[in-house]
Amino acid sequence: MAVKGSSEGYIFFNKQRKRWNAQYIEYDENTGKSMRKTKSFKTEDDAKKYLKTIMYQKENPLFIEHNGIPICEIMKSNLRLKLDTNQITSTQYGRVMRTIEKIEKTSIGNKNIDEITAEELQVYINAQKHLSNSSISKIYQQFNQAFKIAINKGYLMQNPMINVIKPKSLKDNKIVRALTVEEQQNFTNYLLNKTIDDCKYKNVFLIQMYMGLRVGETLALTIHDIDLKNKRLNVHRTLTTDENNAIIMGNKTKTYAGKRILPIPDFLYPYIIEQMKKAESQNNNEEKLLFKPINQKYTRRTNVNSELQRILKSQFGITGISTHSLRHSYGTRCVESGMAPVVVQRLMGHTDITVTLNTYTSVFDKFKEAELDKVNKYYLNENLISTSENLLLNNEKDLI
Numbered sequence: 450m451a452v453k454g455s456s457e458g459y460i461f462f463n464k465q466r467k468r469w470n471a472q473y474i475e476y477d478e479n480t481g482k483s484m485r486k487t488k489s490f491k492t493e494d495d496a497k498k499y500l501k502t503i504m505y506q507k508e509n510p511l512f513i514e515h516n517g518i519p520i521c522e523i524m525k526s527n528l529r530l531k532l533d534t535n536q537i538t539s540t541q542y543g544r545v546m547r548t549i550e551k552i553e554k555t556s557i558g559n560k561n562i563d564e565i566t567a568e569e570l571q572v573y574i575n576a577q578k579h580l581s582n583s584s585i586s587k588i589y590q591q592f593n594q595a596f597k598i599a600i601n602k603g604y605l606m607q608n609p610m611i612n613v614i615k616p617k618s619l620k621d622n623k624i625v626r627a628l629t630v631e632e633q634q635n636f637t638n639y640l641l642n643k644t645i646d647d648c649k650y651k652n653v654f655l656i657q658m659y660m661g662l663r664v665g666e667t668l669a670l671t672i673h674d675i676d677l678k679n680k681r682l683n684v685h686r687t688l689t690t691d692e693n694n695a696i697i698m699g700n701k702t703k704t705y706a707g708k709r710i711l712p713i714p715d716f717l718y719p720y721i722i723e724q725m726k727k728a729e730s731q732n733n734n735e736e737k738l739l740f741k742p743i744n745q746k747y748t749r750r751t752n753v754n755s756e757l758q759r760i761l762k763s764q765f766g767i768t769g770i771s772t773h774s775l776r777h778s779y780g781t782r783c784v785e786s787g788m789a790p791v792v793v794q795r796l797m798g799h800t801d802i803t804v805t806l807n808t809y810t811s812v813f814d815k816f817k818e819a820e821l822d823k824v825n826k827y828y829l830n831e832n833l834i835s836t837s838e839n840l841l842l843n844n845e846k847d848l849i
Contacts, residue, residue, distance in 0.1 A: 458471065459473075463489065469489065469493045471503070473485075502529065518563065521558050523595045524594070527598055539690070540691070540699075542692045548588060557570070563599075571614065574589060574613060579620070580618060582617065586615065589615045596609065625774055627777045627778040636765065637655070639764060639765075645724065652723070653667050653668065653740055653753055654775060655717060657776050658775045659714050660779065661711075661779035661798075664753055666684050668740050669698060669699070670684075675725060677722070682712075686698065728741060754772045777808075783797075784812040785812060
């Protein structure tokens, strides 16, 4: 049975449905009318949390005056606004929300924003040094954004985050390792001697290793993305997750540059056809996905990764490799072949050439001596330097 509330909104327990309801008033700017909105939840706590978020989104002054301004509510409201205005995807929303929920479980995460000092913030963020630099940056960013919003809305006069220094992680930055040429040869031979019934992700691995697709891009492929006549593969979307971490088909690639059309290597062509025939024969495959699991709508990326690691460890004793390593192996082979960085960038779907250069720095460094030799030979052929000067340059290079 409902109980009377105020313009702040209220929660009540519906005995018939055995659910907790959060109810509030929403003003429709188009009609000029007020509408009563209700959303039901399994628990009282969930209903309270939802009502809080709604009230802070609407900047209800009475609610804020009575309850204060919990810092995590500002973080959540800001995140929801970004999702509603299409600034972030549902996948990004879910990822950031998990960061906020971790903050919310701490003592500082349950405080009102005007009660938190710079000293408290520094102590809390310093205590996160056991996390990766990426995780520390996400936490730091959430606090930074929350206090900027509080200043802009007039909740605070000073921003304590100005005096907070982001610490460095105690962990080394994670480096994605590529397969060596020998490892890639052995793994390729293993896959080519397997049928797709023996190794269901066989062609996922081959496409990643020899075309450089991300695993989500590979799992999103359909038979309609394959141009057999021109031997082309159209990459234009990826499997991703929604705000509740459920797998969904995204309508675009991870980055805008990820949308690309790639030539299919000749040796891979029959295996692509093999996978297309498999997809055509499946009765429950309305989307004509190349890699459709039997009892689920989409393949989980974690399942593919686990299977890859199992095979590499059991068959070759290789560890520390993920599905992303297969894509990285393709990029490494491209650089090793002497391919121009800008071409590698386009094939990999990197948004910026600096991403390519930074990702493959060690590989580019490995081949810079050979490239320098080309320059020296060019100088000599064009009579820009004498033979003796060229010899001197080579001797100096050996001493370095």
